[in-house]
Amino acid sequence: MSDTQAHSVAYVRDTMLPQQPAPAGQSGAVQWLRENLFSGWLNTLLTLLGVALIYTLVMHFLPWFLHGVWDANSIKECRTIITDRYGEGATGACWAVIRERWHQFIFGFYPPELYWRPILTFLLLFVAVGPLLFTWVPRVLAWFTPVYPFLAVWLLWGGSGWTPVMIFAGFVLGAAILLLLSPRLGSIMAFSIGAFVAILYFLFVVGPLIGGLQAILPWGLESVDSAKFGGFLLAITLGVGGIMMSLPLGIVLALGRQSDMPLVKGFSVVFIEFIRGVPLITLLFVASLLLNYFLPPGTNFDIILRVMILVTFFAAAYIAEVIRGGLAALPRGQYEAADALGLDYWKAQRLIILPQALKISIPGIVSTFIGMFKDTTLVVFVGLFDPLKGIPDFIRADFNWKGIYWEPFIFVGAIFFILNFAMSRYSMSLERRLQRDNH
C-alpha cells in the first residue's frame, strides 16, 4: 500500500488493528480441556470414569501410605503406633520392615562387611557394557569388556586370585594360537588347534597350575558361598550372567539356523524350538533335579551354577531368534558384497554381517534381558532366595514380621519397575536412533 493512496483515499486503513486475544472458549486451559477431555459425550464419560477411578484409588491408598511407620521393630509395634497416632481402625503401611531388612532384599545373606564387592561389581558392569551400548563412551574402555566376566565372578564369589587370571589366560592362549597359526594354516585349522589346546589346558593344566601358584604366592578374596546369595544380587547375577554367557551361544545358534548345512540347521532348530517350547520353570527343575543324572556319578556342583547353565540355554534360544531377526533384516546385497570381495564365511560374518546384524538386534536383546530379569524370580521354586517370594517368605517366617504382605510387594515391585522401565526406555531410544542411522 503506497503512501499516496493512503493520503488520497480516506477510507483505507493505514495501520494494523491490534491483535485480539482468542475467544475465551478457544484458548488456554479451557480450550485444552475441551479438546482433550470433553470433546463429545463418549470422551466426557471416559474422563469422568477416569477421574472416579483415580479418586477411588487415591482415597483407598493415600491414607495407608501417609500413615506409614518407619520406626518399629515388629508388625505389632507398627499397628500400635498407627492406632495411637491416627485412632482406632486406622490402617497404615509398616515400612519399618523395609528399613530393618532392606539389605536382605538387595544382597540376600551376603556378609555385610563384604557389601562393597557386589556394589563394585555392579558399578563395573556399566564400565563394561558402556562401550557397547552408548556411543559417547570412549572406545578405549572396550578392552575392559572381555575382562569383566572373570573379574565379576571373582569379586562375587571370592577365592584365589589366580583362578580368574589363569582361566582368562586359557582363553588368551587359544586366541593367540588362532591368530599365530591362521596365516599359515587357514582359519579353520587354526581355530580347531586353538580350541583343542585351550580345552586340554582347561581339563588338565589349569587346576594344578592354580593350586601351585596359590601355594607359592597366595592372594585372593574371602570366598562367599552360593547359599549366601539372594535378593536382587541373585536376580541381577542370574540375569546378567545368563545374558552374557548366552550371547556367544545365541550367535552360533542363529548362524546355525541360517546355515545351508541341513544337519547344522536341524540341530539348531531342534534346540531353539525345544527350549522355547517349555516353561522356564521346567528347565529350572531340570537344573535342580535332573542335572545330577546327566553328569558323571559323584559330580555335584553349586546350585547357582546349575541354574545359570539352564538359564543360559533358555536365554540363548531367545537371543538366537532375536539375532536371526537381525540377520534377516540385513539387505541381501550385504551378503553378496561380502561374497564379491572374496571373503570366506567367517571373515564375512565377522567383518560385514554380524556387526550390522548385532547392532540392529540390540533393542531385541535388551527386551530379552528384561524378560530374563523378570523370570529370575522363578528360582524361588528351586529353593533359591529371589527378591519377590523367597526373601519375603523368609522375613515372614520371623515372628515379628508374620503376615506382612504389601510393603515387600511394593518395595520389590518398585525396584523391578524402575530397572525394567529404564531399560525399556533405553531400548526404545536406541530403536529410534538406529532407524535414523539407516536412512
Place this chain on the structure above:
Amino acid sequence: MTSAPDAPEQGFRLSQLIYDTRYRSLTIQAIVFILVMGGAAWLVDNVIQNLNDLGKDFNFSFLGQRAGYDIGNAIIPYNNDMSHGRALLVGLINTLWVSFLGCVAATIIGIFVGVLRLSKNWLVARLMTVYVEVFRNIPVLLWILVAIALLTDVAPSPNAYKVNQQTGEAQASMLLDSVAFTNRYTAIPSVHFDRSLGSLDTALAPISLNFLALVIVLIASIWVNKRMLTHAAKVQEATGVRPTMWWKSALVLIAPVVILAIALGINPEEPQIKGFNFTGGTNVSNSFVALWLGLSLYTAAFIAEIVRAGILAISKGQTEAAFALGLRANRTMSLVILPQALRVIIPPLISQYLNLTKNSSLAIAVGYLELRGTLGGITLNQTGRELEAITLMMLIYLAISLSISGVMNVYNNRVKLKER
C-alpha cells in the same frame, strides 16, 4: 569354479576335505554330527550309570499306580483312588482351562486398553499408558501373589455376606448381586437347565447332552448362515444388488439357540448364602481366580501394545485411499484397515498366548494344581521318578507349544502378502 575346464585332474587328497568348498560342508556336518551324538551318548551313558547306582529304572508304569492325593479343582471326575495317569490328565485339562480363560480375558482387556491408549482423551490415554508400563515391567509372579493376597487377606469371609437379623443388612455385598469374593473361594452364578436331556458318559468325563445340543445347533446355524452369505454374494454378482442380509443372519444365528435354550428351561443359578457357605452357583477356588487374574492382567498389557502397534502400522494413506474409492467408514474398517492390521497383530498375539500358557506353570505359587502341580509336583514327589515325570512334562508342554505355533504358521501362510 568347480566346473572350470582347466581344473587339475588329481586324485582325491585328504586336505580337500577342509580346503575344498565341495567337501567342506560335508566335513563340518560330519564333525558336528559326531560331536552331538558323542555328547548325547555321554549324557545317556551317565544317566544309565546314575540310575543303576540309585537302583532305579526308566519306565512309566507309575502312571498306572494309585495317586492317593486329592485335587481341589478337578474339572473331570477324579478321586484319590484313581491313577497318577488320571491325575496327570486332570492337571493337563486344568492347564488348558486356565490358559484358555486367561487368553480370552487378556485379549478382551488388551484390545480395550490398546484402543483406549490411542484415544484422543488425554486422561484416559495416560491412565492406559500407566497400566501398560506398570504391568509390563513387573514380574508376573508378583501379580499372581498380589491377586492371591488380595483375595485371602482383604476379601471378607463368606459369613460377612450373611444378612444380619437385627439391622437387615449384610457386612459385604455381592457384585451385581451374583458374584461374591470371599477369602476361601469366589462364588459365581452357574447355568441351570430345568429339563435335562441326560448326559453322555465318555471315558474322559460325562458330557451334558443339553450343552451338546446347544453346541450342535449353534454350529448348524453358523453353517446355514455361511451358505446364505455365499448365496447373497452370488445374487450380487448376477444382478448387482445385494439382498439385505443383516437381519436374516441375526435371525439364523441367534433364534434357534435361544429357542432351544428356552425349551430346555435355561436359567442362571445365583449363589445364595446358606449357613456358613454359598450354595447354588459355582464356588471357584481362589487359587484359580488369582492365577487367572494375574496371568490375564499381565498378558493384557503386552497384548495392548501389540494392538496399538498394529493399528499404528497401517498408514493413514490407506484410510484416505479407501475414502477416495467411496467406501464408507465401517466398510473401510472391515475391508481395508482390519485385514492389514490383523496381519501385523495376530502373530505376536499368538506368541503371547503361548507365553501365557507357559506362565500358567506359575500356579505352583498359589497352589492351583495343573500339569506342573500334579505330574511335576505331587506325583513326582510321591513316586520319586524325577527323570520320567519331568521328561513327560516337558514333552507335553512342548506339544502344546508346537500345536499353538502350528496354528500360527497356518494363519501366516494364509494371510501372507502374495508377492511376485
